[in-house]
Amino acid sequence: MPDLTGQTFQDQLRQTLYAALQEAFAAGQLGQLAQIPTSSEVVFQPPKNPTYGDYASPIALSLAKPAGLNPLQIAEILVEYLDRSGFSAEVAKPGFINFKVQDSLLAKQLALILNQGSDYGRTTPAKPRKILLEFVSANPTGPLHVGHGRWAAIGSTLANLLRFAGDEVTTEFYINDAGNQMSLLGQSLGVRYFQELGYEATMPEKGYQGDYIKDLAQTLILEWKDIKASAPVDWFTDYACQHLLQQQKDTLAAFRTEFDHWYSERTLHEEGIVQKAMDDLEKRGMLYRADTSQAEQAERERETDEGDGSGALFFKAAQFGDDKDRVIQRSNGLLTYLAADIAYHREKFERGYDLLINIWGADHHGYVPRVKAAMQALGHPSEGLEIIIGQLVKLLKLNPETGKKEEVRMSKRTGNFITLDDLIYGIDSPEDAVGPDAARWFILSQSADSSVNLDLDLAVKRDTDNPVYYVQYAHTRACSVFRNLGDYPELLEFLANLRSGFNPETLIGESGFLLDSPEERALILRLINAPDQFRRAAEERAPQILVRYSEELANDFMKFYDRCRILPLLRENPKDALAYARGVLMVAAKQVLATALGLLGISAPESM
């Protein structure tokens, strides 16, 4: 088998199959086949049913038609050309080729896992990318809610996964600290501040009513006893922004979500970056002034000259696939949010990233075409900006009055919402807490494409039923075995030094490979699959792949733990070879469980 470093075990097997395909084709054995597919088009994966072997490929089936041959015949030809050192291959019914890995190769792979330690599962891409991953990016106008938690969990996990897959990733939080909402926030705090001090003050109509503003006003009073009667609104705005942002940072840290950069929208304006972007668009002829967009004018068949040219400033988004042109500066001279966003994304590219990935809620998906259009208008390739749209979280809670499940609306303005802190620390008391581990698992276990119903009563009550504890428990059990090996220091020492060098021959006994039970074999194969799963989760931006894998790994481990005991063997014979071999497998499984949980941002406890 060819040695292809940086690739997964599965890649290597696939490559072997592909080599056979190339040879058979070159030898003219594949009938009328005009050309062979590329290597990545060759389907090759573990079959659902283990009786079909460890890996399987339906490649012969798909080649049958173009080759004008029977699929079984093609499969037979390919197997003949296969370099079968390390595995066996057989042809099955309709035309599948089923692979079974030989024990010696399993032993070698196990040694590799242990040797690479916590780096096992890393892969190296052909060309690593510089990626800027932006997510959460909430307004600093209040606590983060559960919806933000979804983006935080997905974003932080994707960052972990992409880094593990060899890309250079920077995470960034865009602070929306400019615009109307901010001054409304400042006004709201000012009102609460004066009210707390016993003065008359009326909340603006669309002010922030939430209790957290009152709390903040009290903090403000403690900090500044003298009345800031003369303080301008901006002062309150800055104070609120600074404190609420800090709260968000604390919440995110507790939710195991770290950001490398915090980028302030204000700096875009203050440093003239917005102006630069507008100039750039202008230079490229992408802007025009009008009362309504060109498309709308045409639609209404208006006289072109109804506007005097002093209307709003439009960006020609329709030229790049958007539905219509978009306003970036209103008639009253104020910039729209789009102007800042164009500038922000342009600036990200200028910082030298190959790929920008944003995670946005579905309520912003209509915004995607215009931002992409702007980047194209500025000369950036459309593949350079990838926007992941996550569907929204709906919170359900039992209403004691009606006895029905009702949606808990998440509105910061009215202040009626469940915060991410509530989920982490509990709404009323710590007993209500879902905690970061269970909350992250729940969120990450489902695709960003599906809208989530989070039943708060169940989320809290069912905490011990959450499968996350199953996976953590598997890790815990492995730990407990090692704790119980105290009477066998020789074995402990052997297991502690596996990484620095370990002979796969240890796994071979008098009658062959020692780990030959179905449970042991299944667990080893599962471990060998980890790098492929990690990489696929990164490529498909799908943390749920990692969640599923973790569950399956834990399940394989539990069966192994249950039926392949170590201590009873040692009591019979402290040097029992099978006990040693199982100890090796136990170390490897514990390590990969910890890696998977780590990528998910979930703790891997030593005991529960």
Place this chain on the structure above:
RNA sequence: GCGCCCGUAGCUCAGCGGAUAGAGCAACCGCCUUCUAAGCGGUAGGCCGUUGGUUCGAAUCCAACCGGGCGUACCA
């Protein structure tokens, strides 16, 4: 109206072109003198929204329709 996402077990959801459609929870039946039973084994539960099409092969791709969510601003 148009656009995006979703309709899979009683519930919450995986699977998204390959061999007999899965998991957790809920239900039922077994298993603790053996490394933590937060476990293991087993039973039951499905016209994969509907109809057509593409394919050797469809839960998976395409079209239409039916349901649900979100969006469709000179708001941020």
